[in-house]
């Protein structure tokens with residue numbers, strides 16, 4: 001994806017085949033939206049993207065673990081912003097628990113601040129004999145089964161940008177709140193005075209020696225990873241990630257670092273390529289390949305070893321720790337058969353990838369009443385196969401990727417649920433795929449903890 005002078009450019013994906021494209025209703029509106037996004041402020045800073053890269057490099061070296069979790073498809077509006085603190089809290093308690101088990105930091109990443117676009121198995125949906133485009137996520141169309149709502153409207157990308165901006169604002173608010181708590185509490189509660197030194201050190205970290213450049217990492221030292229403190233492991237905020245599916249949204253949010261000349265995707269920290277768009281010569285892979293962000297790519301059961309090696313060569317040509325996370329999502333039935341060969345081949349090719357397990361997307365089933373669901377038993381079994389096969393290849397099982405809501409939703413089936421178990425419509429709230437609720441996420445996290453300890 002280089003021009004004759006050998007340079008990558010953010011718009012070059014347009015010359016390549018695009019999987020799961022969006023047919024926007026109006027080209028002139030699309031063009032106005034793209035101009036708006038191109039001149040809109042970046043949502044992330046290069047400093048934070050580099051900090052998230054370094055954090056993932058520690059995972060690739062086996063010195064940390066990573067928890068990535070959040071909605072399948074984020075909502076817009078007050079529900080979105082109100083939900084950030086809960087996602088931070090649940091992911092944070094998962095991470096601090098795993099840090100205590102491992103005695104290592106845990107990197108925390110939300111599916112957050114841009115997880116608004118969905119590839120779907122079927123382009124259309126039929127209800128009572130009427131056929132309309134499938135719901136593709138709020139940045140593309142609306143969920144209501146009406147022609148107007150289901151028509152892709154490029155103005156939704158503007159709404160997506162400002163919704164993401166509101167989430168970043170909330171992440172900053174939480175970071176500043178945590179920073180002030182970390183400063184104040186030890187001074188107030190420690191009678192021996194030993195933590196005072198800690199607190200003063202933190203004060204130094206937050207004082208004018210760190211530039212207030214709008215970076216999350218300048219708001220809170222050690223942002224996006226757990227840190228050991230006198231009172232135990234503490235969680236410090238979330239990095240953001242989403243599937244970079246709608247390139248009409250992502251491309252105008254690419255920014256060039258004036259100092260280094262590197263291109264950064266400023267819509268997120270860690271963009272990923274989905275299972276349905278990971279063809280090595282396609283637009284999505286070649287677009288992300290030119291960016292300096294840490295990248296992730298889903299790998300499902302249809303991927304053969306050569307395909308994965310070609311992806312690694314394009315996405316991680318310099319074999320750089322932290323650059324590439326491979327998110328295996330095989331499904332319980334295929335995990336044992338598929339994981340070992342892929343991990344060994346990537347190891348032998350010398351790519352220091354982060355190995356992550358998504359035990360959700362290969363385990364989706366339909367209940368008798370037609371709801372999409374996932375069984376905790378299948379999720380646990382796939383995680384356990386992942387640990388076994390990654391370790392058998394001498395590699396570090398570096399992370400877990402979950403679809404999760406902190407709320408009391410009933411979308412996945414509890415451990416031990418029988419063959420006829422169903423979910424109830426009243427607590428089924430997801431916009432797309434079934435999520436673990438907060439307590440189910442903690443159950444799965446204990447299983448991960450046991451595997452890490454074992």
Ligand SMILES: O=C[C@H](O)[C@H](O)COP(=O)(O)O
Nearest residue numbers: 072118119120121122432433
């Ligand atoms: O989140 C992932 C996909 O968009 C989702 O699993 C597809 O679901 P579908 O099979 O209902 O289209």
Ligand SMILES: C=C(OP(=O)(O)O)C(=O)O
Nearest residue numbers: 072274275276298329361
């Ligand atoms: C679309 C998703 O997953 P996959 O690409 O693995 O199917 C997702 O993570 O929501």
Ligand SMILES: [Mn+2]
Nearest residue numbers: 072403432433
């Ligand atoms: Mn999903």
